Amino acid sequence: MFIFIERWSLPTLICTSIILFFLAIGEKMSADGALTVFKAGVQALTLDSPEDGFTLYMNFAINVSLAWAVVKVYMVSVGLEWDNIIARRMTRGHIIIAAGSRELDAYSEQAPKSKLSLAVDLASSLAPKEKIVLAVPEIDEIQRTNLWNIGVKVIAHDGNFRDLLKAVGASRAKTLIALRDNFDDNVALCRAAFSPSLKNPSLQCKCMIEPLTEKRVFRPEDYFEADTLARLRIFNEAELIARRIFSEFPPDSNVALTEQRVHVLLFGLGSVGQAIVQQVARMGHYRSGLKPKITIVDHDVHSKWLSLASSYPAISDWVIVEKIELEIERINVNMLDAWLEDDDPITIVYACGKNEISNLRVARLLLERQIENLKQKDAIIADVVALDPPGGVILADYYSHGDHGGHFHVFSLVGADGASEGSTITGSLLTDTDDTIARSIHDAYRANDLALKERKPDHKIHPNSRPWEDLQEDIRDANRMVAGHFDVKMRAIDCFLGSIDEDTEANLSVDELEVLSIMEHNRWWADRALNGWRFGPIRNDIQKVHPNMVPYDELSEADKQKDRDSVLEMIKILRSEGAIIVRN
Template sequence: MEEKLRQSLYAYWGWFKRNEALFIAGMIAGLFFAGYWGYLQVLPRAGSDDSALQWDAVYSAIKLFIFNGPDVTQEWPFILQVVRILAPFLLIYTAVKTLWLRAGEHISLFLLRFRYRRFVVVCGIGETGYRLALQYLQCSKKRVVLIDDRPMNPLVAKLNIMGAIALMGDALDGATLARARVASASEVFVFSGDDEKNVAVAKAIHRVVRTKSSSAESTGHVAADRPRLRCHIQVDTGEVAEIFQDHSFFNLIDDRLELRIFNRNVSVARNIMDKCAPDLYYRPASDQDEPMHVLFLGFGPLSQALLIQYALTAHYADFRKPSATVLCDDQCRRAVDRFRQRYTHIDEVLDLTFRFVDPQTLDPQSWKAMLEQQRFQLCYTALEHDVDGILAARRLNRMRNTMGVAPIHFVVCLNQQSWISEVVDDDFLPIEMDKTGLGAAVPIEYFETLDETITIDVVVNDRLDQLAVAIHERYLQGQIDAGTSRADNPSVVTWRYLPLYKKVANQRAAAHLDVKLRIALCRRAQVQAPLPRASFPPNSELMEVLAKVEHQRWCADKRLAGYRYGAVRDDVRFLHPDLKPWGALTESDREKDRALIREIPALLALIGQKVVSEVGVEVAAQGALVEEEAGP
């Protein structure tokens, strides 16, 4: 209730800020005419000619705005009393507002010196930066400072109306960063949309913070326990992010600054594979079932990130390689070649097929031939333009209905970077983990990528990394208990200081945990949920299945990272002795995978969750439904 009230207040305040000039003009006009009408009632009449009286009333009404009304008003009507009080204060408000528009930016920036670590700075106000700044304005008490070099940027104007401090300038300029007081902010988001510029801005921020820290240390005004600034750098190009994954600068964490790379496409793909994972729609239990085969429309950066997440997580109890088919136009051939060069062992992980045909112009005969050749359980639509994605999914589904073919579930990934998203997004239902409610005729879901992913919870609070952090904390505790130090093992550090490539390995392990639970007909729930805790793994047979699945997942991860089999481990040459089938592993190596399965309940306990049976969840849901129907 309190949250709804706050959202309503924000909505009303936003409306007032957007229409403030019109509102003030209307108030002035209303008070003037009310004063004019009031004076017509109280001014003495002189003869039969009322023209002089009307001019006197106009002049007297104007004087009310400058505190120049009469002192004695005993016979005045009530409306004139109200005008006499409100009119001058409205004029004062307008004057102060005008002065604020001229000097407000300087005053607001000056006041930031008293809000140490209680404001954020967003550099570059595109769709990504805009949504994150909007989240802070609506859901946080922190002030928001915007840095943008486009004076006519409408997104900056919207945020400014809602209370953000807009600073026009280039974030590469150290003077602009100093004016925005980035060194005193709690978070800085470098989201210009240009990867190279974002990296350069991060270097500029580092220089500003280092200069201020040196100055503070020289004057003795630095406290050892002061919180550090966290700088989030958007790097969306996969190759660029990979270059900086091991770079010393982007693993920088010192007493004043922590740099963090944010890859929007990877974060969106992880979020989609969490809420719209293939096995939520279909789960092969043995090699007697239809194999998992997913269709991808388009081959842009998001589609590539989705394909990798699919290759990492689509490992089930049938132990077969997952299959994927990509439909993309002929212009994607170069992107396909580069993708295959980057992931040279992709075919060892995934049965991957590319068909160079535009999904928008695929004719019914070709579509029918594809569906007769293989069965697709799911289709991810990740085209560049939202209109194309929506129309392609609806067109292919309509043709499938006409042919009488079994349903294919469509997940349309909306980029939300054009006006169409604002027009149609109110018609899209929220994404639900339970897919049984999807209609057979139109099994289409619309995943609003920015609304679902560009949030404080995901970008700042690492919601997608909760399980990955728990995995590392459990590993860290085990190493400490065994007496291992950082000198013996560089990974014996907290999550914050863990190198980025090791974080990625933990993220990939965490991404498959829910798949394992679903294979065992389980899921996770909050500890306080009124559901009985389930034994996990349920039995020794499932233990072997899950351990074998985990080994298959681990092999896929290593192969996608470029590793191949070698009798002796050599990380320089990307060789690993465990990259072999489950049957060829020693019993001690198999026990490592079993130990990981046994750890799952303890990992969930670290984040306040437990393992529950899917059957128990269904029974509880049915009980709640019966109770609701039998209500008063």
């Protein structure tokens, strides 16, 4: 309501005044036929003359417009105070985005990367459908005015977090997205938001942990009480982007039904590039059974790869990697032709360089070469997906107006191909769609474990047979991976997930179920290996040893049945959510 009043009051008053002005002219000319239009207009605008009829109403509207214009000028000049009043006292059910940083202490080696641009982009993308309050230490007047014009309340606050939460009306908010530059600031802010003194037991907190190396070892249970974990979601910008890129623009879409190897051409091995490699290793398990190949082009690529491999020693067991030491800006047409002629044809290209101009250049060159090659031989054009940095406009413009035949896509944390409605934040964090399915998967696992205990009293309940809220984050992530891989499985049997109300459900054949079971086993095996598990004849959860970390053919029939049951259970869960398997 306040957004509507602020945005449309003055234009409405001005339009009303103009309409009444012309009506007043017509009224005066009807009363005095000798008056010209000009004289009638002058008389109508004489505000101190006693008038009635349309002139009276017009004068009133003009006075109100002038008064409201004064208020608007005040709000533009000292508008933060206005936003403070509304956010602190009146806004309810809103989303808080907290960005900014504190001063570096004496032990800080370097300043963290600012998330202000990301916060502004998120606020802008969410504003059309949500009430947004953005809290930052400072912001330039142009940005603040632009945000204010789309309904975002901007709070300038650089005090302690308890005062900040009061200033943004956190006691009446529904969600807090902590995007501070330091991850410990985000943890402290979320802890303050969970405090009973805030008196908001339903507040959901989304806590960004940066950089990626910190996210890999972060354990929420070390920082938060058990009764608050259900309202907490930890995320990392690079990981979130990588998961959604893999989902929105899968590398197997052109070869899912074939025996061809998936081959990813990746430009840039920064945080997003590393997260994409990790995602391919965890989720790249296809009908062909072949390991996916990744060709990585970047400067200092070998040292970056060593950093990634040190965090995930098993990653080389699950992907074939070719590393090319080269600055993205130095790529030429001959190099692109050589990569396109690889024995394993490229199936997708991800341009994840830090420079959007470099991403644009390599995307255009690649598409031009592929289209040219298509004239000479029958081939499939690999789509190019470019990462759009916060505040970027060049890639989005090329997507909208460039000559790429629909084979170019742009992606960022706030949307894909220019559509903010399907933003990563909205799809993965605010609606918790991923967790809805993941929770159901875990609940089914827990129910089966407890049922087995009833049938066999000597059965030992698994340590992870606990409520979702009590699970460690890596176990929650494992369930999210199960849910995320189902689309890959559907493409492998030429199916998709449809609506139970509108589509006809397909019955899987025995062979199809076996294909999906093998894919699920390989996905589970890779996920365990990347989390530090290894093969051993006797299971030991403390030492991370499991006897089933072997090829599917080497499993016992009972263990193979567990994989089949896992697939069938997933189908059952999806059906309960209104989704069924439909053949293409």
